[in-house]
Every structure is written in C-alpha cells, then in structure tokens.
Amino acid sequence: MADGFDAVLIGAGHNTLAAALHLSARGWRVGVFEGAQQAGGAVKTGAYTIPGFHHDWAAMNLSLFAGSAFFKDYGPELMRHGLEFVPVSHPFASAFEDGTWCGVSTDLAQTTARIANLSAKDAETWGAMVQGFGAQAPHLFGLLGAKMKLSALAYFVFKTLRAKGLAGSLDLARFLAQSPRQFLTQTFESPKVQAMLGAWGMHLDFAPDVAGGALFPYLEGMAGQAFGMVLGKGGAQTMITAMVSAIRARGGVVETGVPVARIVHERGRARAIVLADGRRIEAAKAVIAGVSPRALVQLSGGLAPAFDTAMTEFVHAPGTMMIHLALDSLPDWAAGEALKSFAYVHLAPSLDQMARTYQQAMAGLLPDEPVIVAGQPSAFDASRAPQGRHVLWVQVRMAPGTIKGDAKGEITATDWASAAEPFAERALDVLERHAPGLRAKILGRCIVSPAAFEAENPNLVGGDQLCGSHHLSQNFLFRPARGHADGSTPIANLHLTGAAVWPGAGTGAGSGFLLAKKLVGH
Numbered sequence: 001m002a003d004g005f006d007a008v009l010i011g012a013g014h015n016t017l018a019a020a021l022h023l024s025a026r027g028w029r030v031g032v033f034e035g036a037q038q039a040g041g042a043v044k045t046g047a048y049t050i051p052g053f054h055h056d057w058a059a060m061n062l063s064l065f066a067g068s069a070f071f072k073d074y075g076p077e078l079m080r081h082g083l084e085f086v087p088v089s090h091p092f093a094s095a096f097e098d099g100t101w102c103g104v105s106t107d108l109a110q111t112t113a114r115i116a117n118l119s120a121k122d123a124e125t126w127g128a129m130v131q132g133f134g135a136q137a138p139h140l141f142g143l144l145g146a147k148m149k150l151s152a153l154a155y156f157v158f159k160t161l162r163a164k165g166l167a168g169s170l171d172l173a174r175f176l177a178q179s180p181r182q183f184l185t186q187t188f189e190s191p192k193v194q195a196m197l198g199a200w201g202m203h204l205d206f207a208p209d210v211a212g213g214a215l216f217p218y219l220e221g222m223a224g225q226a227f228g229m230v231l232g233k234g235g236a237q238t239m240i241t242a243m244v245s246a247i248r249a250r251g252g253v254v255e256t257g258v259p260v261a262r263i264v265h266e267r268g269r270a271r272a273i274v275l276a277d278g279r280r281i282e283a284a285k286a287v288i289a290g291v292s293p294r295a296l297v298q299l300s301g302g303l304a305p306a307f308d309t310a311m312t313e314f315v316h317a318p319g320t321m322m323i324h325l326a327l328d329s330l331p332d333w334a335a336g337e338a339l340k341s342f343a344y345v346h347l348a349p350s351l352d353q354m355a356r357t358y359q360q361a362m363a364g365l366l367p368d369e370p371v372i373v374a375g376q377p378s379a380f381d382a383s384r385a386p387q388g389r390h391v392l393w394v395q396v397r398m399a400p401g402t403i404k405g406d407a408k409g410e411i412t413a414t415d416w417a418s419a420a421e422p423f424a425e426r427a428l429d430v431l432e433r434h435a436p437g438l439r440a441k442i443l444g445r446c447i448v449s450p451a452a453f454e455a456e457n458p459n460l461v462g463g464d465q466l467c468g469s470h471h472l473s474q475n476f477l478f479r480p481a482r483g484h485a486d487g488s489t490p491i492a493n494l495h496l497t498g499a500a501v502w503p504g505a506g507t508g509a510g511s512g513f514l515l516a517k518k519l520v521g522h
Contacts, residue, residue, distance in 0.1 A: 092346065
C-alpha cells in the first residue's frame with residue numbers, strides 16, 4: 001500500500017472539497033486527487049489574457065456559497081484561511097435594443113422605480129412579491145436543501161401542508177411545475193420585466209418554455225433584491241484556496257496534477273483508486289468521485305447494468321462559450337452609465353429570442369443571436385485588474401457541444417477549433433451594439449469554447465457548465481438517477497458527488513456537504 005486514507009476523493013471541485021473538509025472535521029483522514037494542475041474545477045481564477053488581469057474561468061457569482069449551509073458551519077474557519085467576499089448591491093440588469101434598461105438593486109425604491117418606468121402595475125406586483133418572499137422562502141429553500149429521499153420529501157410535504165394548507169400547497173406545486181414563460185407572463189405585463197427575470201432561467205438550462213423552470217427567475221429576482229450578490233475578493237478562486245488550506249491544516253492531503261486512472265472495487269465494495277502515475281491509494285471507508293456520471297462508469301469499469309445505463313444516458317445541457325476580456329475601461333453602455341455599476345448585464349431582449357436561441361443550440365446550430373451575460377467584477381473589486389483597468393467576464397449562452405450548422409448561415413466550420421473565433425465575433429457584435437466602442441477598449445482576450453472547456457475539465461461535457469440538465473426528469477429524486485440522488489452507487493463505499501448530484505449546479509456545495517454528513521451521521 002503506497003498510501004491510505006479513510007476517504008479518497010476524486011477531483012478537487014468545491015463539492016469534493018466541502019465533503020473533504022467536513023469529513024476531516026469529524027476525524028477522517030482524507031486524500032483529494034485532482035487531474036488538473038489547479039484545484040477548483042469550474043471555480044478558479046487566472047491571468048488568461050494579460051498578466052495582472054484576473055479572470056474567473058467559469059463561475060463568478062458566489063452568492064450560493066455565501067448563503068449555504070456549508071458556509072454557515074465553516075465560514076469562520078475559511079475566513080481564517082484567507083476567504084474574502086465582495087458584496088454587490090446592484091446584482092443584475094438587462095439592456096434592451098431600444099436603449100432602455102431595467103435592473104434589480106438591494107434598494108427596493110430604486111428597483112421599484114425602474115420597473116414602474118415600464119409598468120406601474122408590475123411595480124406593484126414586484127412590491128407584493130418582495131413582501132411575500134419571507135413567507136415563501138422557508139418552503140423553497142427547505143426543498144432545495146432537503147435530502148432527496150422519499151422520507152425527507154414526505155416530511156417536507158407535511159410541513160408545507162401544515163403551514164400553507166391544501167390550497168396553498170397545491171399552488172406551490174403548480175408553481176414548481178411551471179415554465180419561466182408561464183410564471184412570468186401570468187405575473188408581469190411588461191415584456192422587458194419578463195425578459196429581465198427570464199434571463200436567469202438560461203443560467204440553469206431553463207429556457208422560457210421548459211417546465212419546472214419558474215422557480216429560478218423567481219428566486220434570483222427575490223434573492224437579488226433581498227441580498228444582492230457576492231463575489232470573491234480577487235476572484236472566485238479565493239473560495240477554493242481557503243478550502244484547500246483548511247483541509248491541509250486539518251491533516252488532509254490535496255494533490256493536483258495527478259489524474260485518476262481507475263477505481264478499484266472488489267466483491268461489491270470500493271477499495272482504492274489507482275493514479276495515472278501508478279500509485280494505488282487505499283480507501284478504508286469511502287471513495288468519493290466528483291466526476292460526471294459517464295466518467296464514473298469509465299473509471300469503475302461498470303458497476304451494475306441498470307445503473308451504468310442511467311449514468312451513460314445522463315443528459316447534459318447545451319454548452320457555454322466564455323470570452324475573457326482585459327479592458328482599458330468599463331463598457332460604455334448605450335442604455336446609460338448606471339449599467340456600469342451592475343455585476344451582471346444580461347443581453348437577452350425577449351422570452352421569444354431566448355427560446356429561439358435555446359432551440360437552435362439544442363438542434364446543434366450556432367445561435368444567430370446568442371444570449372450574453374456580461375460580468376463586471378472589477379467594478380466592485382479593484383484587485384482584479386491594474387489601476388484604472390477592468391476585466392469583462394462574457395458568458396455566451398447557448399452553444400452546441402457538437403456543431404451541426406449555423407442558424408445564421410454564415411459560419412461554415414463544424415469544429416470548435418475553427419468556429420470559436422467567428423462565433424466569438426458574433427457575440428462581440430451583440431456587445432458592441434449595446435456598448436459602442438467596446439472593441440477599441442480590448443487590451444487582451446481569451447476565448448474558451450465548449451470543446452476547450454471539456455478538454456480542460458472532462459466533467460463539463462460538451463461545454464455544459466452545469467454538469468447536466470436540471471429539467472424535471474433529471475432533477476430532485478432523479479438527479480442523477482432514481483434511487484441515487486444521495487450520491488449512492490450500487491456498490492458499498494463508492495459515492496458520486498458534484499453538480500450531477502442533487503441539489504445540482506451552483507456554488508452552494510450542497511451535494512458534497514450532504515454526502516459528508518450522511519457518511520459521518522451528522
């Protein structure tokens with residue numbers, strides 16, 4: 001035996017790190033082994049354009065982490081290990097083609113006034129929603145933080161019935177089944193207010209007409225109003241660096257640049273992992289794989305026919321392209337200077353356009369008008385760039401993992417090596433329309449295609465930053481498959497964690513923390 005631990009964890013994404021830290025705190029010896037040179041998975045920061053400019057590779061928004069149950073327990077410890085947050089009071093806005101905009105700020109009067117400019121009725125509706133959020137939040141966050149077992153769901157239903165009654169509980173169930181379009185068009189009359197909130201559905205693979213997606217525009221709107229947004233000081237990497245440091249301080253091991261070749265299981269029990277360098281790492285109590293469902297089958301050589309089929313057929317969301325820009329100044333937004341003070345500026349003008357973009361990507365086509373999320377972290381955190389300079393975090397949604405054609409009929413390439421540049425130019429054209437002169441501000445840029453994302457991190461299949469669609473057939477009890485939403489597998493001591501496991505994507509560390517608590521009993 002070259003090395004041995006109570007728990008061996010594959011991958012150093014934030015869910016495996018959360019599991020490792022909790023297990024360490026409960027006295028387990030843990031070893032984390034990551035194939036990439038840098039821990040963090042999709043949550044990392046680097047100088048991808050010019051030295052001195054710090055870009056978040058994929059995840060930028062750390063609000064879910066700051067509000068998580070994991071952070072509630074380990075926040076003080078992580079702060080001692082260097083974790084720093086930057087609060088944002090203007091979390092998101094949408095700019096429109098006619099030069100108008102609307103955005104949500106933590107100042108309710110500001111938000112309401114902006115909405116009132118579009119619709120007095122919608123401003124009243126917004127105020128009522130904000131007032132009622134306190135009553136709704138315990139039920140919604142209770143569901144999203146619950147263990148996905150029938151007993152836990154039964155208890156959730158019981159509590160909801162007791163608190164809301166039958167009619168109120170049925171209304172909640174109907175809301176949870178609605179598409180973003182159904183919820184937004186039934187609630188707001190202004191298409192611009194609908195689009196401002198509907199853009200959040202695109203972050204989690206919920207295009208306007210996908211059932212089960214109403215929850216996310218609602219939650220992001222209400223959470224943005226109530227809490228704003230949280231960024232990481234110097235970059236999202238601050239969260240990963242602190243977690244790794246805390247694990248090591250508790251005696252745990254975190255190694256990077258060491259790919260895992262296979263999982264060893266014998267007589268129905270996981271025993272060890274074998275690294276690409278030949279080392280065998282023994283696991284006395286658990287092997288925890290922070291990998292995609294397909295990769296689990298590949299690493300294990302297969303576990304059980306039905307389970308292997310479910311993992312292999314796990315559905316991934318469309319891909320995402322990132323464009324990292326080093327700028328000499330913030331974009332000059334045509335809709336107004338005020339947009340420079342928002343963390344996210346969405347360029348998604350209507351529900352119809354978002355629906356079309358999504359369907360094009362699902363059909364394997366490069367969208368003719370991609371949805372743009374322009375992140376401006378250096379507007380709040382000067383450490384991200386040299387004095388007076390800025391970084392722009394540009395997320396291009398959606399993009400097909402495998403290109404079958406171009407919806408606009410302009411790009412002939414069907415491989416990302418050739419299509420990345422012209423598709424990025426299409427996205428920059430959208431930005432240039434909304435922020436004239438943007439291209440002249442660019443000092444350096446880095447384009448990350450869906451193929452490049454997967455090559456760098458195999459969990460991001462086809463550039464899917466969510467590690468799997470969250471549609472109803474693959475969420476809640478069915479994430480990643482029925483009977484395995486707790487990360488269990490058909491053999492003892494082998495567990496799956498990460499965004500593919502309930503409660504899914506985001507930076508909340510939910511699946512890793514829930515798994516670790518299950519393993520130690522608390």
